[in-house]
Amino acid sequence: MQRITVFTARRIRTMDPGRPVATAIAVADGRIVSVGSLESMQPWLRRVPHDIDDSFKNNVLMPGFIDPHTHLRLSGTYMGLHYVGPIPSQTDEGPQAGLPDRADVIARLTELVNAANDPDRPVIAWGYDPGMQGGHLDRDMLDAISDEVPLWVMCYAPHIVYTNSPMLARTDITEDTTAHGIGRYPDGRLNGWFIETGAVGIATRPVRNELYRPGFGLAALQRQADVAIRNGITTVADLGWGLESFEREWDDHYTAVNEPGFPLRMLMIPFDARLVGKFGKDRFDYLDQMHAKSTDKLAVHGVKFINDGSYPSMTLQLNYPGYLDGEQGLTGETPWEDMVERMLPYWRAGIQIHSHANGDATVDMTLNTLAELQQRQPRFDHRFTVEHYCISTVAQGRRLAALGGLASVNPYFVHYRSLIHADSGFGPDRAEATARLGTLAEAGVTFALHSDYNLVVGPMAPLIAAWVAVNRIAGDEETVMAPGERISVDRALRAVTVDAAFVLRRDHEIGSLEVGKLADLAILADDPYEVAPTALRDVKVLGTIVGGVANLADD
Numbered sequence: 001m002q003r004i005t006v007f008t009a010r011r012i013r014t015m016d017p018g019r020p021v022a023t024a025i026a027v028a029d030g031r032i033v034s035v036g037s038l039e040s041m042q043p044w045l046r047r048v049p050h051d052i053d054d055s056f057k058n059n060v061l062m063p064g065f066i067d068p069h070t071h072l073r074l075s076g077t078y079m080g081l082h083y084v085g086p087i088p089s090q091t092d093e094g095p096q097a098g099l100p101d102r103a104d105v106i107a108r109l110t111e112l113v114n115a116a117n118d119p120d121r122p123v124i125a126w127g128y129d130p131g132m133q134g135g136h137l138d139r140d141m142l143d144a145i146s147d148e149v150p151l152w153v154m155c156y157a158p159h160i161v162y163t164n165s166p167m168l169a170r171t172d173i174t175e176d177t178t179a180h181g182i183g184r185y186p187d188g189r190l191n192g193w194f195i196e197t198g199a200v201g202i203a204t205r206p207v208r209n210e211l212y213r214p215g216f217g218l219a220a221l222q223r224q225a226d227v228a229i230r231n232g233i234t235t236v237a238d239l240g241w242g243l244e245s246f247e248r249e250w251d252d253h254y255t256a257v258n259e260p261g262f263p264l265r266m267l268m269i270p271f272d273a274r275l276v277g278k279f280g281k282d283r284f285d286y287l288d289q290m291h292a293k294s295t296d297k298l299a300v301h302g303v304k305f306i307n308d309g310s311y312p313s314m315t316l317q318l319n320y321p322g323y324l325d326g327e328q329g330l331t332g333e334t335p336w337e338d339m340v341e342r343m344l345p346y347w348r349a350g351i352q353i354h355s356h357a358n359g360d361a362t363v364d365m366t367l368n369t370l371a372e373l374q375q376r377q378p379r380f381d382h383r384f385t386v387e388h389y390c391i392s393t394v395a396q397g398r399r400l401a402a403l404g405g406l407a408s409v410n411p412y413f414v415h416y417r418s419l420i421h422a423d424s425g426f427g428p429d430r431a432e433a434t435a436r437l438g439t440l441a442e443a444g445v446t447f448a449l450h451s452d453y454n455l456v457v458g459p460m461a462p463l464i465a466a467w468v469a470v471n472r473i474a475g476d477e478e479t480v481m482a483p484g485e486r487i488s489v490d491r492a493l494r495a496v497t498v499d500a501a502f503v504l505r506r507d508h509e510i511g512s513l514e515v516g517k518l519a520d521l522a523i524l525a526d527d528p529y530e531v532a533p534t535a536l537r538d539v540k541v542l543g544t545i546v547g548g549v550a551n552l553a554d555d
């Protein structure tokens, strides 16, 4: 050890129950040497040359926040597309206002079609929100805008693409196609919908070059790294590695993390359907090879299964009585009856499984699968994780605990969407009980909070996630949704630090401030344990420290 840097602070919240608060943290070689006070760490400071850095002496330090489910690179596909979503958004042309409802979206698409000077070139838009903007689009509606210029509209959560007839004609789909996720009207005619990853992939082929423009991925990672600094985040996991290309995605991340000062650690979680498609039986060799290339900035982790649709685009799978309007939702690419056989090789290989389940029907299937995996081969410390866990029951929470599973939950929908979906999609009971974190806490399930940024409506802001989890205040800023599902401030902050690290099997390295761990911190203006719980979201984030190097947020 050549030299120690000691950061002093008004208070340090370590998330180490043995030493929950401190006022100084000593760092060398990117790792933590000691946590306590200037006095307690004297045995180190007497022996090793050191600098005292008082820059944060009036601030509060915490472990860097962890967002264990994001899609930062994929967000780059949106840059440069036309935006038709309901809330304001940044675009390449600057900030753009939201469009309140479907009629506004149709008017905007009409404008875009009229402005198009090349009728052969598709008009491509994203951000449509059927829940907030008054129902789905379909082929007939889009044909009414133009039956000549191809129209391609993606939802805010890219689980549905809507197309008109000229666009449909450019895909491989015909009226006889039976591919999974191709939408139809009640009379059997194609309705222009492409639902979920497999079908969205088919819809994407003819517009591939417009979505995956050269350099989009690296630019997106760099742009989102700034968002991470502003929100105190030092580690993220990408839950869709392989959706576009294993190699290109890895290369972009590798280039990004190797840029000096890049402020994020990133975990890549491969998507099973693409692993099987590309590597077949050799996929375990490929994963081994990539594990060997992992560093503490970029690492391969686990495997991901997508087993139903999304919450905001209302394509998840519900138990009785189902959707208000009789919608069915959709399953993922892997048939549910094959799930045990598909997961078993990973289970046997000791690989952690992350299973996307938004609706309660999907949670049931996932729990049945986990129970069957345990029957086939009992396994301890498997950390099988249900991803999203949006709509669930108390019984499911207790069963998840009994099976030793974990949950990585999107809590943002409680605030941003639950009132909308009381009367659109899911009905009042399920909308209210979105993200049952109180049940999980009571049952003893370890859980993390995530954003799914930026594939769904909402920010990537762990302190807002914690605020939602603690208060459950709906979009009207007044209604408390299922108050019994609220959790404590401590539990919520664990869910964005040390418990999130546990879910990613990185809690030996990150998530709390303890000797030997990586020196990753969030720099805050106030102590989240001391402000009123309703003010958690207002705690100002000043920046992060990653491996002992500070990154200040620019205002």
Ligand SMILES: [Zn+2]
Binding pocket: 069, 070, 071, 239, 452, 455
């Ligand atoms: Zn996701």
